[in-house]
Amino acid sequence: MSSIDIDKQLYIGKGLDRECYLHPEDSSKCIKITVSGDYRQHRDDIKYYHRLQKRDISWQHLAQFHGLCSTSLGDGLMFEVVRDHDGSISKSLRDYIRGNGCPIDRQQLDDELARLKSYLLKHSIIMRDLKDDNLLLQRLSDSEARLVVIDGIGNNEFIPFSELAPVFTNMKINRKWAKFSQKLQAKL
Numbered sequence: 001m002s003s004i005d006i007d008k009q010l011y012i013g014k015g016l017d018r019e020c021y022l023h024p025e026d027s028s029k030c031i032k033i034t035v036s037g038d039y040r041q042h043r044d045d046i047k048y049y050h051r052l053q054k055r056d057i058s059w060q061h062l063a064q065f066h067g068l069c070s071t072s073l074g075d076g077l078m079f080e081v082v083r084d085h086d087g088s089i090s091k092s093l094r095d096y097i098r099g100n101g102c103p104i105d106r107q108q109l110d111d112e113l114a115r116l117k118s119y120l121l122k123h124s125i126i127m128r129d130l131k132d133d134n135l136l137l138q139r140l141s142d143s144e145a146r147l148v149v150i151d152g153i154g155n156n157e158f159i160p161f162s163e164l165a166p167v168f169t170n171m172k173i174n175r176k177w178a179k180f181s182q183k184l185q186a187k188l
Helices: 039-056 093-097 106-122 166-187
Strands: 011-012 020-024 025-032 065-071 076-080 135-139 145-149
Touching: 025 039, 025 065, 025 106, 039 065, 039 076, 093 135, 106 166
Parallel strands: none
Antiparallel strands: 011 020, 020 025, 025 076, 065 076, 135 145
């Protein structure tokens, strides 16, 4: 596998441990590269995304994982780039909450949040870190949008008790969602 040369001008954003860049040869993909020196999230993501791929889930509300790659800045994980109908990279829900003009009204946003929760429950997707900056609001048209998870999935339990049975998985998802919803409502 040859190394991909990362141009700093292709920078998209940064999380706690990783930076994200557009793939220099494929604008439909981005590459997340660990910059903190802590590769646990990389390892955990690889395991969790492989499990989701084996289960053949729908990727409707989750940025699709395209594997590991070697880059000039270190090993990276490739993901789908989530774009709006006009081709621009979708903004996070946090960006819209902070005053960048939400493209949908409050009822539509509540409906999209309900659809995302239903999706997570249906596909048993546990969120390690459910936050408004890990969700993109993808504008499908001038009046229509959907939420897409771009980071924070996986189970951070030392012993993954919540994955022993679907009822425990649903309890974990509902518990995480309740905390997220309470924090989000305070911001809206």
